[in-house]
Amino acid sequence: MQLHTKRYWFLQVAGWGFVGMVMLFFARAYKVDMPLDILLKRIAIVFVSGILVTHLLRELIRWQGWMMKPVEKVVPLLLVAIVVASVTFSFLVLKGREWFDLNTPSPKNISFWTKLAGSTFDNGLFILPWVLIYYFYHFFQKSRRQQLDALKMESLIKELELRTIKAHINPHFIFNSLNSIRALVDENPQRARRAITELSNILRSSMHTEKLETVPLTNELDIVKDYLALENMRFEDRLKVEYEIDEDTLKMPVPPMMLQTLVENAIKHGISQQVNGGVVKVISDFTGDYHELVVQNTGQMDSNGNGKGFGTSSTASRLNLLYGEKAKFEIQQINGSLVEARVLIPVSL
C-alpha cells in the first residue's frame, strides 16, 4: 500500500473511531437509558456506515478530479455531495438499526422518513467537517507541490540556459578551419595534423563542458590557445596573439567557454574586419578581491552592433546566473584602436 493510502485509512479509522468514542462518552455522561451492547452496536453501525459513505465520497472526488477544478466550481459540487452523502449516511444508520433490531422502544410513533430527515441534519455535522478536512488537506498538499514544481522548473530553466549558452560554437569558424586544414594537407602536412588536434580539442571541450559549471582557468586557456592557433592559421600574419597570464590565476575556476567566447568575439568583430589585421591580447590577473580576465583586440566598437551581440549578452547572462550581482562585465573602446572586454569574477575565500 502506498504511503498516502495508508495515511488515508489511518485517518479514516482514527476519525470515525473518535466520533464513536465521543458518542460513547456523551451517552455515558448523560446517562442515556440504553443497554451497553445495543449502544456499542449502534456506534459500530455509525462507524461502518461513516467510513463506507465517506470512502465512496472520496472515490467520487478522485474519479471526477474535483481537486483539479478551481475552487468556485468545486464548492457547489461539494455542497450537493455533502447533502447526498448525509442522506445516504442517515439512511444506512437508520436501516442498520432496523436490521439489527436496535431501535429503542419509542413512545411516539415517528415515521421512518421523518427520522431520516432529522438524522440527516445531525449526521451532516459529521460529513461536513470530513469534506472540509479532506478538501483543505489536499488543497494545501497541492499548492505545496506546485511551489516545489515551480522551484524545480526554475532550476531546470537555469540549467538549460547555461547549457545552451555553453554549447554555442560558431559553425562558421569550424568550416573555415576545415577548409584551411584541407589546403594545408599538401602545403604543410605537419601544421595540418596539428590543426586537426587543435580543432578536436575545441570540439571535445565544447561538448563535455556542458556538464560543468566552472573549470580551472588553465583548461579554458588551453582551448583559447588552440582556438587562436587555428585562427592564426587562417589569418596568418594578419593576426598577432599576446598572452599576459598571472601564474597564480591558472587554478581559478572560470565558466567554461566564456573566455573562448570573448576571444571569438575579438576575432569576429575585430581582427576579421581589419584589412591589415591586428592584435588579440589575453590578460588574466588579480585585482582586489576579483579575478580579472581581459581580452583586447584591434578594432572599433560599432555603436549599433557591438556590445549587443550574442557573445556579449551570453557572457553577461552567464556571469549573472553563476555569480549574481557580484561579477562584472564590460566592453569598451580603451583608445583609438583597441577594444577591451573585461570580466571581474569575485574570488571566494
Add this chain to the structure above:
Amino acid sequence: MRAIIIDDERLARTELKKMLLEFPELEVVDEATNAEEGISKIAKHQPDIIFLDIQMPGKTGFEMLQQLEKTPQVIFTTAYDEFALKAFEVNALDYLLKPIEPKRLSDAIHKLTASDQREVRSEGEFVNNSILSESDQVFVKDGERCWFVKLSDIRLFESVGNYAKVFFGTNKPLILKSLNALEERLDEKVFFRANRKHIINLRMIEKIEPYFNGGLLLELKGGEKIEVSRRQTVKFKEMMSL
C-alpha cells in the same frame, strides 16, 4: 574563361586554385584579398567569372558587387552563414560552401560555361567597355534579398532622391545610383530617358498614347505608365521611325 578569386584567406584561395586545376577551360588570372583590391582587379582583367567570399574585412562580397557597374558571373564561396544562405535561397544564386565539394564545384562551372556559350552567340562581336550591353548583369541588393539582374530584364529606372528604383519582374529594389550616372552608362538604343525621373527600356513598351502638350504616355509591360516630356517626345519619335 578567365577567373579571379577574391577571398581574404590565403589558404582558402590556395585550396580553390588547386581545385580549379581540374578545369582547363578555366584560367585563374589573378586573386584579391579584399573588396577594394577585388574591384581594381576586376576592372583590370575584365574576368568572365569571379569566385567571391562573402565575409571579408572592410567590405563584404555583397557590398563589393553593389559597387560594380556590371558584374561578371559570380560564384559565391562561403562557410556556413545563415544570413547569406537566406538570400541565396530566395533567388537561387550560385554558391559553394567551404570546404568546397568537388562535385558541386564542377556543377557550378558547367552551368556557367553552358550559359556563357549561349550568350556569346546572342551578343555578337560588338563590345564597348564603357557602355553596358543588354546582356550585362548588375547586382542588386535590397535588405536581405539580392539578385543578379540582366539589363534586358529591367523595365524601368525611377529616380528617388540619390537612389534609383529598379523595376524588374515583380521587384523594385533601390540602388545607390543617380539617374544621370545610369543614363551615361546605359545603351541608348535600348534605354531611353523619358523624363526627368524615368529611364525606360524601349523593348518593354506595351502601349503608346498621345498625351497633353504634344507629349506621349507609355505603358510598360509591368503596367507602369510613364509620361514622355515634350522635348523627349521629338527624340523618341526620331528613334522609333528609324
